[in-house]
Amino acid sequence: MSAHLDGNMLGGELGELFTADITAATGQCASCGTVSAIAQTHVYTRAPGLVARCPTCAGVMLRLVRGGGRAWLDLRGISCLELTPPAQP
Amino acid sequence: MAGAAVLGRLTWRAGTVTSVREETATARTIVLNIPGWPGHRSGQHVDVRLTAPDGYSVQRSYSIASAPDGDQVQLTVQRLPDGEVSPYLAQVLAVGDPLELRGPIGGWFIWEPAPAPVLLVAGGSGVVPLMAMIRTRAATGTQAPFRLVYSVRGPGDALYGEELAECQRRGDGLNVAYVYTRATPAGWPVPPGRVGAGVLTAPGWAPDRHPAAFICGPTGFVEAAADLLVNAGHDPRTIKTERFGPSGGQS
Numbered sequence: 001m002s003a004h005l006d007g008n009m010l011g012g013e014l015g016e017l018f019t020a021d022i023t024a025a026t027g028q029c030a031s032c033g034t035v036s037a038i039a040q041t042h043v044y045t046r047a048p049g050l051v052a053r054c055p056t057c058a059g060v061m062l063r064l065v066r067g068g069g070r071a072w073l074d075l076r077g078i079s080c081l082e083l084t085p086p087a088q089p
Numbered sequence: 090m091a092g093a094a095v096l097g098r099l100t101w102r103a104g105t106v107t108s109v110r111e112e113t114a115t116a117r118t119i120v121l122n123i124p125g126w127p128g129h130r131s132g133q134h135v136d137v138r139l140t141a142p143d144g145y146s147v148q149r150s151y152s153i154a155s156a157p158d159g160d161q162v163q164l165t166v167q168r169l170p171d172g173e174v175s176p177y178l179a180q181v182l183a184v185g186d187p188l189e190l191r192g193p194i195g196g197w198f199i200w201e202p203a204p205a206p207v208l209l210v211a212g213g214s215g216v217v218p219l220m221a222m223i224r225t226r227a228a229t230g231t232q233a234p235f236r237l238v239y240s241v242r243g244p245g246d247a248l249y250g251e252e253l254a255e256c257q258r259r260g261d262g263l264n265v266a267y268v269y270t271r272a273t274p275a276g277w278p279v280p281p282g283r284v285g286a287g288v289l290t291a292p293g294w295a296p297d298r299h300p301a302a303f304i305c306g307p308t309g310f311v312e313a314a315a316d317l318l319v320n321a322g323h324d325p326r327t328i329k330t331e332r333f334g335p336s337g338g339q340s
Contacts, residue, residue, distance in 0.1 A: 004308060006332045009150055011194035012136040015099035021196035039197035040330070086097075 007041040025083035031059030099191045106186045112248050116167045126160045131225040132199040132218045135192030149174040152218035156225040167214035198331045202231040209237040210314045212306020236264045240284050243272035286317050296322035308332040
């Protein structure tokens with residue numbers, strides 16, 4: 001049995017940081033070039049933070065660590081993020 | 090945008106339990122009133138946070154089971170034997186209790202009312218967000234053909250059995266196929282087994298009909314079902330998946 005979840009579960013954490021929904025955004029994997037929705041990434045939670053890997057090559061695309069009222073977000077595994085800006089009031 | 094656009098960042102908010110409903114021996118539905126709830130879309134989830142008096146807190150994701158309905162949100166929680174959160178929600182939480190949560194969450198695993206056919210594939214409590222889609226379809230009078238393939242261990246584990254049977258009796262275009270993996274009802278025509286290609290490509294549901302597919306369940310189930318659909322000829326771009334598991338994410 002695989003130990004991963006998927007990027008749908010990142011929505012709450014990222015939704016506290018950004019107004020746009022990042023899970024529906026598509027990201028290009030910096031390792032293999034595959035474009036996938038962030039919701040489709042494979043997310044590993046048994047780590048000091050959350051680690052999202054490319055569903056094609058398993059390259060690390062996103063890492064998020066929270067602690068002490070701070071957040072560290074490492075996106076160097078995503079070469080481009082395409083998203084829909086939030087609707088304006 | 091249908092339902093409600095989520096404006097601004099998510100914040101934790103307090104809901105109050107207005108009723109609870111036992112669904113099976115190990116699952117129940119919690120009905121919450123959440124003042125100021127911005128509305129939701131079917132398929133979305135919330136994060137629930139429990140905090141102990143000493144400050145220790147733990148959070149889990151739970152899919153919303155209900156169609157949009159003002160400030161009311163329903164969650165169905167399956168109790169996990171070793172769970173840290175689900176036993177409290179499924180056994181201890183009572184009417185009148187507060188519950189801290191944030192949401193609605195998710196903009197990808199979403200069904201917006203539309204006429205195109207929809208194939209839903211549920212493993213266990215993975216049926217919960219798919220039930221929100223079925224209820225939203227009914228509430229909006231959408232005529233889209235729906236088929237739910239619902240894998241459960243045995244007859245006593247199926248959520249929403251009466252409601253799904255009633256939907257089928259109405260004959261309004263929802264078709265439900267159960268797959269029993271451990272024990273079948275008496276007289277069931279096939280022995281227990283896993284979801285196979287046959288049930289996913291039933292007459293009228295071939296890939297050339299281009300249904301939008303939503304698969305939700307434990308990781309292994311979701312990946313097996315998605316592989317079956319792709320191998321049957323479904324375009325991977327028409328398949329949306331949501332995995333849950335006991336590893337600290339959705340419970």
